[in-house]
Amino acid sequence: MSSTTYLVKGVSVVGAEPTDLLVRDGVVLEAGASAQNAQVIDADGLVALPGLVDLHTHLREPGREDAETVESGSRAAALGGYTAVCAMANTSPVADTAGVVEQVWRLGREAGLVDVQPIGAVTVGLAGQHLAELGAMATSAAKVRIFSDDGHCVSDPRLMRRALEYVKAFDGVIAQHAEEPRLTEGAQMHEGEISARLGLTGWPAVAEEAIIARDALLAGHVGARLHVCHVSTAGSVDVLRQAKAAGVRVTAEVTPHHLLLTDERASSYDPVFKVNPPLRTQKDVAALRAALAEGLIDIVATDHAPHAMEDKECEWAYARPGMLGLETALSIVLDVLGPDWPLIADRMSRTPARIAGLTDHGHLPAAGAPATFTLVDPAARWQVDPTASASRSRNTPYAGMTLPGRVVATFLRGEPTVLDGKAVK
Amino acid sequence: MIKHLLSAADLDAQHATLVLDTAAELANVSSREVKKLPTLRGRTVVNLFYEDSTRTRISFEAAAKRLSADVINFSAKGSSVSKGESLKDTALTLQAMGADAVVVRHPASGAPHRLASWVDGSVVNAGDGTHEHPTQALLDAYTMRSRLGRVAGLHVAIVGDVLHSRVARSNVLLLTTLGAKVTVIGPPTLIPVDVGPALSPDLRVSYDLDAVLPDVDVVMMLRVQRERMNDSFFPSTREYARRYGLDAARMRRLPEHAIVMHPGPMVRGMEITPEVADSARSTIVEQVANGVSVRMAVLYLLLGGK
Ligand SMILES: [Zn+2]
Numbered sequence: 001m002s003s004t005t006y007l008v009k010g011v012s013v014v015g016a017e018p019t020d021l022l023v024r025d026g027v028v029l030e031a032g033a034s035a036q037n038a039q040v041i042d043a044d045g046l047v048a049l050p051g052l053v054d055l056h057t058h059l060r061e062p063g064r065e066d067a068e069t070v071e072s073g074s075r076a077a078a079l080g081g082y083t084a085v086c087a088m089a090n091t092s093p094v095a096d097t098a099g100v101v102e103q104v105w106r107l108g109r110e111a112g113l114v115d116v117q118p119i120g121a122v123t124v125g126l127a128g129q130h131l132a133e134l135g136a137m138a139t140s141a142a143k144v145r146i147f148s149d150d151g152h153c154v155s156d157p158r159l160m161r162r163a164l165e166y167v168k169a170f171d172g173v174i175a176q177h178a179e180e181p182r183l184t185e186g187a188q189m190h191e192g193e194i195s196a197r198l199g200l201t202g203w204p205a206v207a208e209e210a211i212i213a214r215d216a217l218l219a220g221h222v223g224a225r226l227h228v229c230h231v232s233t234a235g236s237v238d239v240l241r242q243a244k245a246a247g248v249r250v251t252a253e254v255t256p257h258h259l260l261l262t263d264e265r266a267s268s269y270d271p272v273f274k275v276n277p278p279l280r281t282q283k284d285v286a287a288l289r290a291a292l293a294e295g296l297i298d299i300v301a302t303d304h305a306p307h308a309m310e311d312k313e314c315e316w317a318y319a320r321p322g323m324l325g326l327e328t329a330l331s332i333v334l335d336v337l338g339p340d341w342p343l344i345a346d347r348m349s350r351t352p353a354r355i356a357g358l359t360d361h362g363h364l365p366a367a368g369a370p371a372t373f374t375l376v377d378p379a380a381r382w383q384v385d386p387t388a389s390a391s392r393s394r395n396t397p398y399a400g401m402t403l404p405g406r407v408v409a410t411f412l413r414g415e416p417t418v419l420d421g422k423a424v425k
Numbered sequence: 426m427i428k429h430l431l432s433a434a435d436l437d438a439q440h441a442t443l444v445l446d447t448a449a450e451l452a453n454v455s456s457r458e459v460k461k462l463p464t465l466r467g468r469t470v471v472n473l474f475y476e477d478s479t480r481t482r483i484s485f486e487a488a489a490k491r492l493s494a495d496v497i498n499f500s501a502k503g504s505s506v507s508k509g510e511s512l513k514d515t516a517l518t519l520q521a522m523g524a525d526a527v528v529v530r531h532p533a534s535g536a537p538h539r540l541a542s543w544v545d546g547s548v549v550n551a552g553d554g555t556h557e558h559p560t561q562a563l564l565d566a567y568t569m570r571s572r573l574g575r576v577a578g579l580h581v582a583i584v585g586d587v588l589h590s591r592v593a594r595s596n597v598l599l600l601t602t603l604g605a606k607v608t609v610i611g612p613p614t615l616i617p618v619d620v621g622p623a624l625s626p627d628l629r630v631s632y633d634l635d636a637v638l639p640d641v642d643v644v645m646m647l648r649v650q651r652e653r654m655n656d657s658f659f660p661s662t663r664e665y666a667r668r669y670g671l672d673a674a675r676m677r678r679l680p681e682h683a684i685v686m687h688p689g690p691m692v693r694g695m696e697i698t699p700e701v702a703d704s705a706r707s708t709i710v711e712q713v714a715n716g717v718s719v720r721m722a723v724l725y726l727l728l729g730g731k
Contacts, residue, residue, distance in 0.1 A: 188534075196623035199534040199556030199594060204618075269535030270542075313513050315533035317554070 011043035051083025056301035063092025216243035234287035271319030306393030488720035562595035577604030585647030
């Protein structure tokens with residue numbers, strides 16, 4: 001534990017009246033504790049949020065260390081205000097065994113910038129055929145609770161039912177990438193007006209909505225927990241509304257890019273805007289924003305998906321889908337939801353921590369709580385420069401955009417990971 | 426004039442008409458003894474073909490040569506292109522060679538747009554994936570004008586696999602720009618979702634060929650690949666031909682003056698019967714000849730000849 005004491009002066013905790021936070025030994029101390037020898041952080045005008053938790057991060061290690069590593073992705077996360085990220089299983093080799101998830105978990109500990117919580121694959125090799133050893137991953141050092149074949153949908157209804165049922169034994173949750181594969185063969189972008197004009201094969205909204213509806217019914221039938229990854233359509237929101245009203249234990253996430261960007265972006269044919277599920281229409285964006293505010297969509301998750309230059313500087317159809325997200329997520333959510341700090345704290349920290357079972361995370365920085373928080377300057381505006389990213393990749397769709405809110409400092413259990421807007425290591 | 430021709434939508438009515446007028450002038454010159462004009466002497470035109478399309482490549486090659494340009498053919502076969510070199514690296518090579526224009530045919534929609542962001546020269550889209558083929562639309566408009574005297578006010582039916590057709594997209598955009606009335610016709614599975622708002626607010630969609638035929642001045646038949654039936658776009662080639670193919674009986678439903686067009690290559694017996702393709706109404710052979718004139722005009726205008 002840290003021997004340094006930090007005094008964060010004049011900070012507004014999720015928008016409340018300014019106060020001082022004294023941090024030592026990993027926790028926030030009672031007001032009035034001795035601040036002797038404390039390193040003072042002038043937080044005048046800054047807002048403290050519980051450290052952000054990302055339920056959907058691609059760190060690419062092992063396998064594509066040219067695009068991202070656990071360390072570089074952790075640094076990008078810390079700079080974005082995150083203190084925990086859930087690392088998706090579609091690595092090479094796939095995180096479908098206790099060995100691989102423990103390796104990722106260990107790499108996260110070594111990097112020491114955020115808590116890296118591995119997600120395990122649902123099926124062996126993400127192939128959608130046989131269940132991976134979910135129990136072995138759950139009882140490994142990585143204590144996996146979220147399982148996902150992200151990038152691939154567990155489309156076989158019987159296999160999905162079994163997976164949902166099986167993980168009940170250790171309070172696991174299946175995070176589904178909802179995409180009926182037969183409806184999206186060769187799909188390149190949202191099916192609609194723009195795809196018709198651009199001559200790119202369409203990815204119809206119904207391919208997502210049909211799977212969410214099916215999975216919600218399955219989860220209800222077996223009394224299991226379902227988490228829906230990157231919800232992207234207005235119709236999906238309607239399905240979620242019904243499922244929640246029926247008492248199904250379903251949670252859902254939305255990405256910053258689906259809250260901000262539309263399929264119009266594809267008109268440039270620049271694959272930096274290619275993502276799966278694809279960017280949708282303005283009507284979808286509006287429905288997603290409202291659903292996030294209302295809580296029908298529970299959380300924001302980045303789907304941070306770094307890609308090497310050669311996988312993006314090419315023809316649209318040949319490019320890999322995905323975009324960076326960790327360093328821009330908070331600014332975009334601030335832009336979209338406005339400075340409703342308790343809401344942002346809930347959607348980006350408290351609820352994702354609860355879904356992931358990360359009990360050290362998601363707490364407001366108050367006396368007795370873990371000193372795991374981030375300090376944001378809401379007045380700052382900054383221009384996104386892809387070359388300035390801590391990620392190894394450059395595929396941000398926000399290049400050149402000016403965004404509100406900047407992370408000034410991030411603390412993980414009393415240790416700064418970011419100070420003065422720079423990563424400490 | 427515009428710098429690149431990536432989409433038929435890049436041309437407003439004035440520019441499109443200028444291309445057609447220029448093509449007519451160039452056709453006059455070509456029909457005289459002197460087949461070659463010195464206009465583009467010393468300029469380099471690269472034909473970059475990622476798909477086999479001998480007819481389009483030869484058409485562009487003839488067009489460039491008649492304007493005295495140096496032509497370099499960069500085809501996917503037997504070049505670094507087939508060895509997995511990226512489009513960007515190829516673009517940088519062409520840039521280093523000092524290409525003034527790159528004519529590109531590519532299986533991926535939007536590849537010419539990407540190319541245009543990497544080279545200084547003009548890029549001409551010679552067909553990209555299921556997106557567009559703007560010079561085909563120009564030569565079709567040229568053919569309509571020479572046969573029927575105008576484009577504005579004509580009713581043009583475009584029939585067949587609109588979903589996968591770059592010819593259809595470019596034609597809808599160009600013809601509506603020039604004031605024609607356009608109806609796309611085909612089985613609903615082969616008409617893109619939202620095609621109307623996507624391409625033109627005035628575009629009409631019909632699933633009934635027989636109902637539309639008596640009212641058209643031009644019927645343009647699109648190629649329909651037999652393999653589409655394996656993807657359940659339609660049940661069988663026989664049923665397709667029966668519902669949407671143009672045979673002699675259907676041709677008789679057309680007004681006296683109406684013409685039949687096809688961008689080629691045709692699938693005889695599928696979307697068109699041989700007796701229709703070879704009839705006096707058919708413009709299929711002229712379309713090929715007109716292609717050279719129109720492509721000469723495009724290169725001439727893009728490269729600022731004269
Ligand atoms: Zn996914």
